[in-house]
Amino acid sequence: MRLSVRLLSVSSLSCLLLAGTAGMSSAWSADAAVPVAAPVGAGKVHMVPDSFADLADRLLPAVVNVSTSQTVKKGEGDDDEGDDDQSSQMPDFPHGSPFEKFFHDFMNRNISPDSPPRRMQALGSGFIIDPAGYIVTNNHVISHADKITVTLQDNTVLQARQIGHDDRTDLALLKVESKQPLPFVQFGDSEKRRVGDWVLAIGNPFGLSGTVTAGIISSRGRNIDQGPYDNFIQTDAPINRGNSGGPLFDMDGNVIGINTAIYSLSGGSVGIGFAIPSSEARGIIGQLRKNGKVSRGWLGVRIQNVTQDIADGLNLTPARGALVAGIEKNGPAAKAKLQMGDVIQSLNGHPIEGKALPRLSADIPAGTVAHLGVWRHGKVIDVPVTIAALPDVAADKPETKKAPETKSSKEVSLSALGFTVGQLDEAARQKYSVSATQRGVVVTSVKEDGLASDRGLREGDVITMVQQAEVNTPAELKTRIEDAQKAKKKSVLLLVHDNDGARYIPFTLTSADTH
Template identity: 60%
Template sequence: MKHRSVLAALMGSCLSAAPLARTLCVLTPCALASYALAPSALAPYALAPRALAEPAISPPAARAVHAAPDSYADLAARLLPAVVNISISATLKPGESDDDDDGPDASPEDGPQVPQFPPGSPMEKFFHDYMNRRPTPSGPPRKMQALGSGFIISPDGFIVTNNHVIKDADKVSVTLQDGTVLPARIVGRDSRTDLAVIKIDGKAPFPTVAFGDSDKARVGDRVLAIGNPFGLSGTVTNGIVSSRGRDINHGLYDDYIQTDASINRGNSGGPLFDLDGQVIGINTAIYSSSGGSIGIGFAIPANDARGVIEQLRRDGHVSRGWIGVRVQNVTHEIADSIGLKPEKGAMIATVDPKGPASAAGMKTGDVILSLDGKPIDGHALPRLVAEIAPGTRARFGLWRKGKTREALVTVKASPEAPDMPPTPEKTKGPSTLALADLGVTFAAIDDANRTKYGLSDSQRGVVVTDVTQDGPADTRGLQPGDVVTEVQQIAVNAPEALSKELARARAQKKHTVLLLVQGQDGLRWVPLPLSGD
């Protein structure tokens, strides 16, 4: 979005001088990040078009539905105490802006256009001063404040929200319905599903709400959304479920509930309730050209979020299943060309030669028809495989050259590094760990090492600071600047934690220890010999 007006920036909207027909606005707490919706770069994951003609079917049996209430007041009064406002403060580096509505076509030369005012007028001076205060690459770091929403899921103070609400936060605070403000800490976050868990202490037990069964939500069911739109705390809106299973090209795990309940900036992380008062979704994004609600909002289904949230509460990060394939939906043209009737399943486009699927005999061109007996398609497969615990054996039904077969695959942990919660500024134990027998020295990731090795603010793990030439670590390709994020598939964020996992491996009489290493070329697994040979 080129040449966004300064007036629009000051109003905190996503207005553009060159309007887009359709824009997806992620409900960021500080400014709406807008992205033009275009065909996904991951085109193989696009949903196949439905057939134009379908056979007539009998309508489903009617089930009991809620009659239209005269008022939602009683329900809202019961739910409001468990919905909270989340405030964060973050430090913007030089050159960064707290306004995220630069579109994909923006360039460094693009800048806001200043409205024309009469020379010498007060408005001319105001905008001149504003332009001089805008961040520059050489300017000092600035503090930013932002707002979002969340909801309490346990009496001891665990709160669910969106990852983009608390991302990069230096400080997080929570305001309860009665006005009480409490500090919060980030327990865990996951950027791939845009979910996060934070924790407050004191005043327990806290009021809570419970997750419902989002799979039972049908198109047309009434819903309530509660949140903090535009900083207006405790706002209740109502609508219906507009659609299910929406893919908005946000990532591999898209499976959104669409609703027309009014959702605006600041609603991020707030709950979407059914009329039983159960959470069936977490409000995350809207479809808009202005940043305001036009009746098209998207929520993460509760059934998709529940497992992620449990892992974040327990481990602080998410471990996902992985089988090492890339798939795409079987379209009518693909099915016709390979002789598959009816058209269904997920066709394998590539197979990682070192992945579990390859070991189980899967090949490029195979069509995955089912997972543990349930029909599958290309859009749903990445999400369903990710939900399988590493080490689990899964049964895949395959179609290959006119014949069906089965493949038993032992699912492994995804090689992608998980998002880790912030490392406390003051950590116990030594800041470095020198292992002479392995020829490597590790150090905590502090500000000095981030600057020295060019590490991002979100990078977690233990950084390699020194490698002995021709030593075991050197022969395995470790070099200064590499970051070890896991040891034996256990996340490590401090040299003390890494030392503990190495000691555990030695106690188990292991000859090698497996490290997950983030280097210049991405993530890789490195087996490091413990004997020093």
């Protein structure tokens, strides 16, 4: 009923728009011979499709059920996910009832230390992209599986083997053997699809095979903090657990996305689903098919988005680009002489935003010379950089060498900013577990509910730069901030190091008191 109401509303609106333009031979004012600007929304009105049946009938045979099994020994997977798995199997009995206690005790007996290894099963979706039996799905669907089984629309069951997988984009490629050519679908161009376009999702939610749902593209380029290459299509086509790895089709029957995640508090669809766009998936799947793995380009920088506060601190207008908050030793950026505090604004002449840089640089083959448009101290310069291959393992940690002792300095309170700093001496290094090679000043206290607390500054953090200038004593830090105040800057940027790495934190300087 709810869906019908929505469709009727759209149809009614369409009729109103058409009725409002009926009888008008041209867009001219009745009072004067001057053109009238067309209102927003005017133009051709596309009606709701009468049915998706023909399209669904054509596509369903190429969508498969992916079933996996895994042997889990006691001690493996005993984490939050295991608790969630157990609770999901528990019937919904009233709290404190005898039935609840019975099933709770039963489940605990089955996972006792003396119990035999368990077989865990999982269900997902996939789709055939080649009649020879190549199947695309999500990596998390088949991860750690001992056995992978694919069930076709006609209930044919085939054993599958993994050709390759990519953790960073959550994609995997499978292969099945069949005596007959299999029905298949093709990738479309997701870049040509717009917000508001109709889409069709097919998959196996909760193991219910061959489920078809429809919706529209709700948004594009979504970053949901799943990884450095987030670029999801958002859709309101209902997708649920079990839809993972299934296709998102356009109205031409081409795959424009791979359904991967949903936003939900209950575990069910609330109309916010996310799909990997085909423009990204096509290249990844091609590499997996050819090499069994994925090679990516790498710049060797850690970046932040440029917010308005950060732009104010840098005197940068407008606020855009990727702020360099860290440079990997001996990486491509270091060899190209990029500096901390540089703002990368373009890649090979194309404007970029911060979170898009890792994804765009990953698409560039290793050995290629790319040109970065870098904003540095008020000027934009061209920086050529030779892209390297993304390392398979983390870069080697710097050698630990004892830093020379510096003369101790008193703590400095930056009361208006809400924190106090002290000298990073040997005692502070031991107290806050700071490496001997780290330079800067250490945050010794943070005022509760103060500006620093709101900005995420914590006791034990180390501040190494103010306004792109190094600081090694509390007095230097105070002086740099006072200089920014005298220059009547709206905000000041501090480069802060913690256990997660380095990041720039902007602080407003309105009526700031550094005493």
